[in-house]
Amino acid sequence: MADYRPASPDQAELLDALVEAGHLIPSGVPGVYGRGSDYEDVRMRFDAYVTRWSKEAGETPEILRFPPVIPRKQIEDLGYLENFPHLAGTVFAFEGTEGQARAMAESAGKHEDWSEHQCMSDLVLMPAVCYPVYPAIGRRGPLPAGGVTIDPGGSYAFRHEPSGDPARLQMFHMRELVRIAEPETVQAWRDGWRDRAIQLLRGLGLDASFDVAADPFFGRSGRMMAASQKEQALKFEILVQIAGPEPTAIASFNYHQDHFSSLYGITTADGEPAHTACLGFGHERIVLALMKTHGLDVGAWPDEVRRELW
Ligand code: AMP
Numbered sequence: 001m002a003d004y005r006p007a008s009p010d011q012a013e014l015l016d017a018l019v020e021a022g023h024l025i026p027s028g029v030p031g032v033y034g035r036g037s038d039y040e041d042v043r044m045r046f047d048a049y050v051t052r053w054s055k056e057a058g059e060t061p062e063i064l065r066f067p068p069v070i071p072r073k074q075i076e077d078l079g080y081l082e083n084f085p086h087l088a089g090t091v092f093a094f095e096g097t098e099g100q101a102r103a104m105a106e107s108a109g110k111h112e113d114w115s116e117h118q119c120m121s122d123l124v125l126m127p128a129v130c131y132p133v134y135p136a137i138g139r140r141g142p143l144p145a146g147g148v149t150i151d152p153g154g155s156y157a158f159r160h161e162p163s164g165d166p167a168r169l170q171m172f173h174m175r176e177l178v179r180i181a182e183p184e185t186v187q188a189w190r191d192g193w194r195d196r197a198i199q200l201l202r203g204l205g206l207d208a209s210f211d212v213a214a215d216p217f218f219g220r221s222g223r224m225m226a227a228s229q230k231e232q233a234l235k236f237e238i239l240v241q242i243a244g245p246e247p248t249a250i251a252s253f254n255y256h257q258d259h260f261s262s263l264y265g266i267t268t269a270d271g272e273p274a275h276t277a278c279l280g281f282g283h284e285r286i287v288l289a290l291m292k293t294h295g296l297d298v299g300a301w302p303d304e305v306r307r308e309l310w
């Protein structure tokens, strides 16, 4: 098995309990699980709960949906491999002859290395659900007055970070919302959602707090990137204690400034460079936090919580 981060004793205990209760279905690979019906029900209800809060805040985001793969060219253009080479998942496929296919199947049948028979495809697994939004909006030309708010939904994201922690998955759902507009509008939107998200999560009985955060940039130069991101307060996270020595980030708020808009030529109605921000709720982590807080029997959750979600 490939390298993976082992679980702390309380993480291992939580994982066992979730599997025992039928909430998670192990695949044999750390960080990849199926989901039972109660778990999935709460996940979908939480997604609808976010939609409700967005509507109550007066938002009418445009709904766009994308598959959980993006063109390899996009992460090449974005410099993703400079920042997060350890997290990317690249899709490889077979393009050889019948003889090579036989050789590959033979190695695979013996569980030997068959990577030499594979070549890189044009796709990578989706690292964050907002990525396809930026080129799509850039293609439309200048933004309408006031910019746009996009709801790319709660789709799958992949991160190559195998772990025994049930809160650290390789494939998970991230519910995002994206704002693209003038810098001040985007900043105000992000700050508004940060406060709203705390309220929305506390409304479900979670002991949620927020903090300035940084992305897990790779290597020594990555530490400098992370320090600069923190200094400029470009990223916030909402944290809840689930299991393990540290609280877990269940939602994130990112202000990208002109990182995406400059690459895709996104301009405001006045022709000025636009800015972008996104927020992401980690579906699986939020369901876990709810189960950790209110118990594994969803039917026995406090009435106040059930009233919000059911
Ligand atoms: P990020 O783009 O890293 O800020 O991630 C957005 C949200 O996705 C985070 O706030 C988490 O709730 C969730 N998330 C990130 N990585 C993982 C993971 N490995 N497993 C489960 N959820 C994750």
Ligand code: ZN
Binding pocket: 128, 129, 130, 131, 176, 254, 278, 279, 280
């Ligand atoms: Zn995003």
